[in-house]
Amino acid sequence: MRAHLAGGAGPAVGWYHYAVSTGDEALRESCLQFLAWNLSAVAGSAEWGAVSPELLAQLLQRSDLVLQDELELFHALEAWLGRTRPPPTVAERALRAIRYPMIPPAQLFQLQARSAALARHGPAVADLLLQAYQFHAASPLHYAKFFHVNSSAFLPRNYLAPAWGAPWVINNPARDDRSTSFQTQLGPSGHDAGRRITWNVLFSPRWLPVSLRPVYADAAGTALPAARPEDGRPRLVVTPASSGGDAAGVSFQKTVLVGARHQGRLLVRHAYSFHQSSEEAGDFLAHADLQRRNSEYLVENALHLHLIVKPVYHTLIRTPS
Template sequence: MPAALLRPRGPLAQTNLISTLLLSLCLHTGPVTGGIMKADEIQNGGGDTISHSLALVQRLEALLAQGNGSDVALRVQTVGAEQVKVIQAHSLMLSLQSPVFEELLLSRNGTTLVLLETAECAAVFDKFIRLVLKLPSSLDFVLNCKHTHTHRYLYCGEISLCLEQATYLHKLATKYRVQGLQQGVTQYMTQNLATNSPSGHVVEWYQYALQTGDVALRDSCLQYLSWNLSSVLQSGEWTTVSNDLLMTLLQRSDLILQSEMELFAALEAWINQNEPDALTAENALRAVRYAMMPPRELFRLQTQSPVLARYQESVRDLLYQSYQFHSASPLHMAKYFDVNCSLFMPRNYLSPAWGSPWVINNPMRDDRSTSFQTQLGPSGHDANKRVTWNALFSPRWLPLSMRPMYSEQGSTQPTRVDGGRLRIIITPATSSADFAGVSFQKTVVVMARKQGKMVVRHVYNFHQSTEETGDFLVDADLHRKMSEYLVDGSLHLHIVVKPLYQTLIATKK
């Protein structure tokens, strides 16, 4: 057995190991390269400082690769597999980065630590351990999605990461409580939700986050799926959605998709592919908002959909209410029924009847305006009624809190000023008695190019002006040509108008 592995334990052992590591670093061949920081770059003053941090990181990596000063052998095994991976490491570095490793090292017998891992985690364990042994105290490390140059995270704080490795590295970081790496991989996964992969990965990451209790990752995945549902429905990933995730999505009103018909078609495909039990299928079909479909589409579904024919009894009441909704005046129907329930509430539909796309070139230059039409409401009674909307985009609008106070002669109109906020105002071109009993929620969907494809970057809901949200594109920094919110210098928006009927009078049936 090498002499480096035969070391006493306790404070003396740690002192000896530190000395060995320092000696190994000093004896490492190659010139010491670094830089000298000027005195005015040092916050606390006191003269110049010499920075050789990069050289030190490189030497730590070489120390790991060569096994110099190693005092522990990590034996990584998988149950039921003969293959064993042995990694020479340094107990001091492991203990500094992982409290779990610290406990294991204190209770070990001998110089070998046996670790049982799944086959997938064992496959990336050497990458994980090399990351842990060079992990800095802060989150100042790099996660790159590359297949080349496998960096060692624990020693040097860098790693090349691929989509298929993310969950297994996250599992190891969670198991051994390497918090910096755990947060870093979560950040990597959040930033790569839009990355193309052969079979998709967002649904898998959502299920993993749900199992491990990673709330931030779970919410990021759920938001991505909700905001980009049309593309998800058209991918092979859709059929892998679990029963619980399916119901979670179907119950949301913030789904962004072309129409409710698109959602029903995807649900029908999911049921045919997964063959769920009757209760699951019935609950899913009852979450469809049939009232948001025109009567002609409802008739077609009832006569042509095998899934609806099979479960029609479970949704008969919803179909009946939907036909009532389309045949009667919403104002009259609201006297007898609750029209504020989800059945009568639109989602964020991108079809022309509900709004319009808006591409704003050079958004920080001038005020811009556009006009578009929407259907007055989803009810068939309002199918032929149109509302014309005027939309104004201003890059420098004086916030409400900074406007002049009202005077006896009247109020001063808000003005555009340098340093003001971005703002969109959406108002009807004319007023009408048909608006009675209807409120209009406006939604601005902000698109951006990420990982080579267009995805939803942000969603803002308001009634008349984005000033109601208080944070409209506050972090967009549209002055920069390379802003993540711009696509070839343009701001890509989609305005959605959601008419919501209100219950005006409650009467006994």
């Protein structure tokens, strides 16, 4: 079953509950990962109504969820609440797992005015909504002097909206090096959302580490064979186009998603996260064979990537009360 799940087959929600009932921890983790990476597709399917409160809680606490934005997650949660009508404690716990600072203030106003879930459970999340409005109203540096910003509420998930990154389709990826650039917002705060950072991206299908680079003669002058192209590995490097990528009080976590097509749908097959201080995904496509046209990492001989940059704010100097 894990092999079918990796290939994009479903239903993942049913398999998750089966894994829990049988104690199959490996299958449970595989299902959780698949659901996290493909939450938009699952939330728009009939499977979503079968999600248990326990599974929902597991998903809502994850930062690797892939979806358009946090507002999409709120609407998916509201649809789940309308279908399942759980006890108030379950509903309020779920609503408190939404990361409201990641939602622009204009959309927060609309939610408060139109959301049936907030009309019913608004008092349970009033403090979180106030926190979000305060976050958007002040500059991040000023806000971080008075409030902690290292909680999960201020940590972006893997959002696909243009403000957070860009898709990149590389045709015939084994052929040669490619490059592109894209822009993201400086941060989700209302103070930073209008400011942009440009990112440069380099993809190399056969980068060779120093240990494998060609050496043509030994000390005695004997010719040595050059390394073969297949000895290299794919490489992806993302760098800011200017020093604007180094903003006070904020660092940037970079993630690249790799898509695969299954039954007409483009699903996330894998996600690679960059180390916070690195410009490169160290294990990027380490086991992929891009030379094969039928590689499971390719869709019609094209590599489908989505590049995501997540600004992460840091608490600086706390002002004594």
